[in-house]
Each structure stands twice: as structure tokens, then as C-alpha cells.
Amino acid sequence: MEMTVNRTSPPKRTTIYDLAELAGTSASAVSAVLNGNWKKRRISVKLAEKITKLAEEQGYALNMQASVLRRERSKIIGMIVPKYDNRYFGSIVEQFEARARERGLFPIITCTMRDPALEVEAARAMLSYQVDCLIATGATDPDRIVDLCAAAGVRTINLDLPGSRAPSVISDNYGGALELTRRVLSNCEREYGEKAPLLFVGGRGTDHNTMERVRGFRDAHAEAGITVDEALVQTCGYAPEKAENVMRQLAARTSDLPRGMFVNSTISLEGVMRWIRHSGHYAERMPHLGCFDWDPFVAMLGDHIEMVRQDVPKMLEAVFDIIDSGSTDLAFVEIPPIIEKIG
Amino acid sequence: MEMTVNRTSPPKRTTIYDLAELAGTSASAVSAVLNGNWKKRRISVKLAEKITKLAEEQGYALNMQASVLRRERSKIIGMIVPKYDNRYFGSIVEQFEARARERGLFPIITCTMRDPALEVEAARAMLSYQVDCLIATGATDPDRIVDLCAAAGVRTINLDLPGSRAPSVISDNYGGALELTRRVLSNCEREYGEKAPLLFVGGRGTDHNTMERVRGFRDAHAEAGITVDEALVQTCGYAPEKAENVMRQLAARTSDLPRGMFVNSTISLEGVMRWIRHSGHYAERMPHLGCFDWDPFVAMLGDHIEMVRQDVPKMLEAVFDIIDSGSTDLAFVEIPPIIEKIG
DNA sequence: CACATGTGCTCAATCGATGAAGCAAGAATT
């Protein structure tokens, strides 16, 4: 048992061959014991215990690369996610990790900064790591990713934003927006005694969610008999600066600012609020706001903000139901979001 | 070119052997071309181009498992992180991913929900995936993780919370807390015209950061000639409910609530704010708050809250400086946090 | 013309784990 540990080069990790030698047995017996199917392979309890004990003593750690290379399925499950800067994606990722681990899957997550090129690059990287399944969250071009994965025989599920070539789990954006708009409209009417249209700010005009939310927004106005001017729908992107810009330009064009707004994410709300605070507009009376997304501190900003909270636990349950069922049909699951009570 | 794609079993992925056959060359030539050291291996430009083109056409994706298994270094870099529910950890993770990718490293991240058992399990999993290096962020027991990794010859760097057996990059908690406390104390004195101690809420009394912040808190009081009662230091943990509880119990004991508080994280602040809003205490005058951590919406909550923002870009720069330098000495880097201006 | 040098590739071992196939020894059955 000579110890030739060279401190300059990394100490060789213990492998099943080392353990086999120590136990005076074969590598395949060690493998069978350590990966749990030693009963099937008719290894005696005595040997199994001996090997287990040795493995512990030696601090043996399975080499996943070797294991995955040999195995049919990798049990690695990937997720790509746009950003980590808000509670929505944060809880998606937390839930994803927890549920994956529960099932004995190894989650790997990558954030793409909403950059389509990075999305594709990330998807490719995941394929290289032999993921069994990829969840594309809020992807700009989900179908592109699905195609890449399909070519490698990897299942994909779209989350948050739907695609046409893989099952999709999303919020009921239309329903949520309809209800949110109704509430903000009625808050405005209650305060000002007259009906007036809201401003829609944030999101991308081309993405499904934003389009559905705009539809809910318009329908709620229609219900109330209010017409919505085109200029009042500003799908300028998600970044705070873009929302801020919209407000600045609107204020430059007209002194008659809307009394209420539908803001398409907390991140856009950040920009809107910043502008409201710095511009001096709305100094006497805050506008009524509705935010499609939830944040605990936004909830404390005052009773002029309504929020719709996407139901992340239910969404991930739906995602894993699809994974567990192994079904391949193009499900399209819409989860009703939660209308948060003010205060 | 027969297409025998069996839809029930996954279509076999293209390997370098497939490409070699198509190109009429050997697998090792393909490998050399695709991993970029074909010049060293004296492959002709002509063949290189042919192979590259073929790889693209066939949608070839490297099998990382095989590649890593063979190679000396995996170029995988791991990070464990407590939670994704706040801006601080969110930006740590975003920065980590970006900088890792910049260097051609593949980042894998896992969140441990502040659970010590999960931390160890996660570290083990990372070792199995042959990470070259592990960043332990906010770990409860960093030294435990360092030991695990050291046994496998894997470098570790502690981030956010320091350990004694690996380089650590953390905020200057003492300095930040000192300045934050000074500000809140002076805000209180300005408003109330008299010196009075603040309440310290949140964090774990046993962790280095909390201890350092308490030290700064005490020293700022001492500077101002204010004595701090033991009961005013409530390191109750990070969860919102725990902070809320502290407030509730404090209010039950005394009607003379402190006029200002030092709150040890945004997540604890969530609990404190919730209590303030629901309990009816502080209804006339909000207490002056100082929060060790930053959130854009907290910044909008009013001018009674001071914030200290940990300098995540600098922290990650320091982390990657250590990684790039390859140095193994026990650096202890303290990065000054940023004092946010109110409003 | 003999020999060195350079060019452009191929061969085969290897990384560590897995599992089908097989083998030896003992137990049970006819």
C-alpha cells in the first residue's frame, strides 16, 4: 500500500478498479454493488457489505462521465432560463431543481440573458452533456431549440413561452390579463369617477404571452366600453430602461398621462416606477398599476398596485407530469395565475 | 445513404466514427479537426474543411461525457448557492455563468435551500461530474465541502461566507455594517433629536458575516456613545417569518419599539416590512431602516430605508482572478460594498 | 544516390463504468 501522492499533480481519484483490488474482487462486482443492482447480479451480502464499507473508507465517488457514457439514459435534465433577476424565474429554477432531484435526475441550468444566440449555444451545450430532456423556459425561439434537440433524440418541453413542436406549459395569460385589467380599470374608475383607457407597457409584441396579455387587456377595455388607442400599447421589451423610455416619450408627447397602467413584468415595472419617482409626474396622485408578475416588495409599494402571480408550483407540476408520463403528444397546458390581494 | 430512423428508439447520435466514415478518413483525424488542434496534428486544410462541413451538415454534437472521461481536465466549474430568491444571489449566478463561459468553462450550479445536508450532497454530485473547481457560495459549513473536494483533488473557493481551508472572497461586512449603522443612527437622531440604539434583525449568529455585521453595528453605536442592549441583537435566521416573529415578540414585551433597525438581508426585510404593515405599529412614523443587501423595489419603498449593496461584479472578478492565477494560497479577499444613495 | 526532414495521415490504447455472457463449484433432482 505505498502512498505515492504527488502534491503537484492531483491525487488520482479512487475508481472501481482500486476498490476491486482492495476487496480482492472484480470491478464489475464493485460496480454492481455500488449502483444498487447487486441482487440482480447475485452478489453475496457479505461481499456487498465489504465493498460498501471500502468505498466509504476510500471516499469513492462515481465518475459520472464514465457512467453516463456507458448507460443508455444519462438522467441529466437541462433547463434554459432567461434571467435570474426576478422572483418568477427564481422560483421556477428552485422548483425545477427540487423536483428533478426528487426523481433522481441531475438538473443543469443555464441562463441565456434573453439572447437568442446564447439560447442556441446553451441548447447545444446541453446536448453535448447528453441531457435526457430539456426544458426551454421563456425561449425566444422555442421551435429552433426543439428542432436541435429532436435531431439528437432529446425531448423538449416549453415552459412560460409556448412553441409549436413540443408540449408547452404556460400561464393563462389571457385570463390573467383580463382580470388584472378589469381590476385596474375599476380602481381608476372608482377614484376618478370616469372611464379611461390604461397604458400597456413592456414585453415583446412578438411573443405569445405578450400578445395574449394584450388581447386580455383589450377585451377588458371592450367589456367596459372603452376604446384603446394604438399608442397606448407599448410592447417595448422587458428591460427597465426600455419601459422608462416609453414613459419619457409619452410624457413628452402629451400632458394627459394615463391614470392607470398594465405593466408586463416586474422588471418593466422597475423602469416605470423609477420614471414615476424621478420625473415628478404623478406627484400628487399615483397612477393605478397592474403588474403581470409578483414580487413581495412591489406588494408593499402601496395599494395602487395590483398583481397577478404566476402559479409556479402548478406549472412545474405540469411539466414533470409530462416528463413522468413519457407522453409525446403536443400538450398545451395553461395554468391560471393567482390574483394577489392588495396590501 | 439509407435512412433507418426508428422512431421508437432514439435516433443514434452522430459520432466522430460516423463522420470519419463519411469523410473517408479516420476518427482521430475527425477528433483533431473538431477540437481545434488539427494544426498540431498536421491535418491538411483541405481535409479539415471537409470534416468541418460534414460535421455541420450532420448536426454533429460532441459527446462531452466521452471527451471529459478521456481528458485530464473537465473544464466544468461548479457553484453551489443557497437560494435564487433575491437579487444578490441572482446576480452572483448570472455573473458566474457569464465569466465561466467567457473562459470556455462549463458552469453548473445547484441551489441548496440553505440546507447543510443538501450542501454536502450537492458537492458530492459535483465531484461525480468531475468539476475542475467548485465555488461554495454562502455555505453553512464551507470547510466540510473543502475537505470533500480536496480528497478528490478539486480546488474550492468560498464566496460570500469565508472558510478556513480555501481562499475566500467576501464583502467587507464590518465596514459596510459600520457605515450603514452610522447612517441609520444619524437619520434617527435627525428626526427625533436624540440618540437611541437600533435593533439588529436577521442572519445567523454563528456565521462570519453576521458576526462581522454585528461588530460594525456595535462599533457604530459605540462611536456615537450609545450602548446596545443584548436584547436588541436578534440574529434569528434569514427567513421572513423568523424576522416577523422577532418583531411580534418584541412588540409584546415593550411598547417602546426602536426607532430604527439594521436588517441583515432583503429576505429578512420582507418579514420586517410585512409585520410593520400588518401590525399597525409604526403607523404614524415609519422606523428608519438599514438593509444589508439591495433590491430595486426596496429602494422605492421610501426614503426611510438605507441600503448597502454587495459589489457582485468585483467579487466575481476576485474569484476568477484566483481561478485564473491558479494560486493555491489561502487568500482572504474583502470587497467593500456600495452604499446606495436614498431615492 | 543515400539519408535526413517534413507532411499528412492512421493505429491502437486509454479514460471508468456497465452488463451480457460464461464459468466453476455446490445443491437439488431423477
Added chain:
DNA sequence: AATTCTTGCTTCATCGATTGAGCACATGTG
């Protein structure tokens, strides 16, 4: 006693990429 069965292992090919060693041919040098 001859045979099947069972138990408890071992052997070896395999997954896909990497890389040191080596080979054949072309070109240059003395």
C-alpha cells in the same frame, strides 16, 4: 451416478473522444 439448477462470481466488449507512436510518401541536402 448422472443430470440439471442455483449461486456467486469473473471476463470482456463497449460507450465516444483523445493522443502518443508510428507509417508511408514527398521533398530537401550532401
